[in-house]
Amino acid sequence: MLNVYLSGEIHTDWREQIINGAQGLDVTFNAPVTDHAASDDCGVAILGEEPNKYWHDHKGAMVNAIRTRKGIADADVVVVRFGEKYKQWNAAFDAGYAAALGKSLIVLHGPDHAHALKEVDAAALAVAQEPAQVVDILRYVLTSALPK
Amino acid sequence: MLNVYLSGEIHTDWREQIINGAQGLDVTFNAPVTDHAASDDCGVAILGEEPNKYWHDHKGAMVNAIRTRKGIADADVVVVRFGEKYKQWNAAFDAGYAAALGKSLIVLHGPDHAHALKEVDAAALAVAQEPAQVVDILRYVLTSALPK
């Protein structure tokens, strides 16, 4: 059985593609909260309003870290997806965190980002461009079967 | 004595400002190679040319990791600077790596990046905007003296 954490970009359906593609494999998936508004506001919604935007964000990021740390700590494999837009520093942070814990890291991004991600890719065991390739890796690792 | 690793942006003189400001304090500084061209080409310059840009980059990133890992592993404090430009995913990766190792993390960035860096800031013990503030922290931590 593999425990896989799906970190990074939250604006496309890449997680669903991987989870659907991996049906029938002995994999457990975890991920951060992908509801953008909930993720941003969880801290103040639960622990009380903050007039200062910095502390508003801070409280939310801390609450989200409870889930993120657990997800990465439990994982055998951490997949980090970098999308086309935004800074996505939290994705790169998760990749560094996972690498330092010795997790098997799979990075998922398009060719345009290859140069900017070279240090992240250098810490990975696989660099994929498409979610289907991640599914192929999981299937191969678990069953020895290669894509036809 | 504090061992401090200065990670991140390499296009301004923030490292020099901190190192100069900390003169007289019992601090050892380390940093990645900040010569951009050398850093990009070190892999192929030493280990042989690669026609494919991806592997050119990969070889260099791997060689640079020898220095980066040593610098972070030896550090008591890791300062990560995010500048105005570029993706800077390696900076966020270093921050995650340092956080997972339990290093004291100081993040240095302007207010515009606060929202995008909220997960990185949430792992830090201090979030500064100016190099002089990092110097003030180091002086306080080592000598108990606050800025006047």
Add this chain to the structure above:
Amino acid sequence: MLNVYLSGEIHTDWREQIINGAQGLDVTFNAPVTDHAASDDCGVAILGEEPNKYWHDHKGAMVNAIRTRKGIADADVVVVRFGEKYKQWNAAFDAGYAAALGKSLIVLHGPDHAHALKEVDAAALAVAQEPAQVVDILRYVLTSALPK
């Protein structure tokens, strides 16, 4: 699934509030022995009387440590509650112990204690005032649902 250890104050029903509030969530709760008399006397009741009160207490504290260490070691999240009365140094000790192990720490206390607990709060991912907020955090972390 989350494993949650509920440390600290034993004179109010805050543990029951959290456990009841979390019904339906995939959480396992553990806690120290909360029967005050049993907790104080377990050492001598099992291992033999001590005429000296110090060793009476010591034997009990050691036996209780078997349960406490296991509870914290197995936990993903450690909640530490500081009540209105008593020194509660064991609660702060558990918080420090949990922090050093890298557990996600939630501190629960009223606003009057905020200044005295600032070092403990600084190690936490959430600082709550009410047990219901802890339930809200657990629900959010597990299901992404915010309180309405």
Add this chain to the structure above:
Amino acid sequence: MLNVYLSGEIHTDWREQIINGAQGLDVTFNAPVTDHAASDDCGVAILGEEPNKYWHDHKGAMVNAIRTRKGIADADVVVVRFGEKYKQWNAAFDAGYAAALGKSLIVLHGPDHAHALKEVDAAALAVAQEPAQVVDILRYVLTSALPK
């Protein structure tokens, strides 16, 4: 050589008594910032004012943690002093943190606190009442000499 961290109460001269008593022994001492005002205000003095007292305290506690973590991580022996007054939860937090890291713990307190500190004492290798006893322990550990 022993590296000793002196944690806890900052209102009496117990640290000076130990450091003076240990002159001639091969010991390095470290301690938190003991200037109460500087310790409370370091965060805002360096990183900017906070109108909310909670975040004022938080910023300071985080900056102080840079020094505290380093001091405990480097120590062979952590001495934690509980005085007559105040909550001193940070002292108990440091004791728990040191215990989880496997540091040799010496607790220093008067007999009135023995019951309330029984869990902390249970994690210690020595429980002393006077600073001079801590000096005697350090001398014995380093030189085999007992007090006359």
Add this chain to the structure above:
Amino acid sequence: MLNVYLSGEIHTDWREQIINGAQGLDVTFNAPVTDHAASDDCGVAILGEEPNKYWHDHKGAMVNAIRTRKGIADADVVVVRFGEKYKQWNAAFDAGYAAALGKSLIVLHGPDHAHALKEVDAAALAVAQEPAQVVDILRYVLTSALPK
């Protein structure tokens, strides 16, 4: 649930007393091979004869270590029993091994051995004289119930 490893003396029925006494509690017990002849000869019986008694013993001790290491590594609590006879250095070795791994240690021996075992006892959370006391500890740790 507690995982308990029962190390040490193999000539009396103390393990059976504890296992029987703990019926109904959520405990899993493990132990070394207690068939003395099998334990002494397992190495050569499986891996081939040795004319030299030293290597005969060595091969057996190594094979037994596969079971012992697994038993201690998996344990929450390690109980080490010292009987009336023999050197029992392997029992003390197991106690040291368990202590270094941070396991909760319970030592079981008669009062005659107290002085000779003082360093081992000093690493324990409980020192018992009778198997029934170990059962009482396990019941208390799991259910909060004290013996009547």
Add this chain to the structure above:
Amino acid sequence: MLNVYLSGEIHTDWREQIINGAQGLDVTFNAPVTDHAASDDCGVAILGEEPNKYWHDHKGAMVNAIRTRKGIADADVVVVRFGEKYKQWNAAFDAGYAAALGKSLIVLHGPDHAHALKEVDAAALAVAQEPAQVVDILRYVLTSALPK
């Protein structure tokens, strides 16, 4: 229950012999992908062709490492088989990796390789020549039964 990883030679049926021989024992077996062609080509088959044989091999070795690392990390016992042919450096690498993680190591090879494998054997708890001996060890470790 024992988790056993079967590393090394892939050209004979030694794994099947051990797995069949261990039927009825509480053992879980894992192993690398033993389909030689799939193992060599998995990287390029999933992640894209490489004209350079070195990178072709490299991509495959990295993908296989996802499975290998997981298998060794989860194992209580790592069996490493050295066959008659080939360099088998990956087998020796796995043995070193397992030894550094403190896994119980069983090495399986014929007498001709004894001198060349002396450093690997020195890190092992058992050195066997036949798969049936590995089965005997597993049976003894789990049930105390010696071969008749």
Add this chain to the structure above:
Amino acid sequence: MLNVYLSGEIHTDWREQIINGAQGLDVTFNAPVTDHAASDDCGVAILGEEPNKYWHDHKGAMVNAIRTRKGIADADVVVVRFGEKYKQWNAAFDAGYAAALGKSLIVLHGPDHAHALKEVDAAALAVAQEPAQVVDILRYVLTSALPK
């Protein structure tokens, strides 16, 4: 440079033989307090009398553990000597503690104890009978020179 901890028997001059024999080698030696009376009484001499012999011994064993833990934790090599007399359970405890920390262990004892020490010897990298052999090992490890 090698840091060597000399644990065990305190009634013969084996430590002096090793230390004298190793003159000129780059070795630092540490050892427990070998003054038997001081070692037994250090706890009560410093921290106050105990009417009960058990607690008298306990306080001393705990204070001695400050030195012992530091000595073993700092060591590259732990030499444990078993003499002709006494139970010497603390020596076997130290051996187990050192083994669990991955220290290189050298056991020193006469042939009569070989069977009783087989589990301890099985964890060692060398089993010697004479102090001069330990010196020979240290010289070889540091300089490659074998005894003539």
Add this chain to the structure above:
Amino acid sequence: MLNVYLSGEIHTDWREQIINGAQGLDVTFNAPVTDHAASDDCGVAILGEEPNKYWHDHKGAMVNAIRTRKGIADADVVVVRFGEKYKQWNAAFDAGYAAALGKSLIVLHGPDHAHALKEVDAAALAVAQEPAQVVDILRYVLTSALPK
């Protein structure tokens, strides 16, 4: 400063080439005993003859492990050289051991061995063919200077 361990082949002067080439750099080198006869016979020369060649080899391999473990544990960078001849399984074992400890690994071998070493190379940060390339890496890592 970098601590570098030079593991592997002992029949050519590759270590001298690296050490000479690195003169002037802040590097400390360590290596196994490279006197083949001494390395093979150290166990029996110091600890007594063995009629059985297997135990002769075993005793030597164990004594050599004292030096090897220390060398790898202290290293920042482990260079493993595979020569043209022999099985060299100890070299691959050291590479696996170093990789599991998170050391920066540089593998040094000719192109003929690339396929057989693909799993070892996959764990490395650099794969070099000539000792001079290792010197170039060390110089670059320490000084940022590339070869001209």
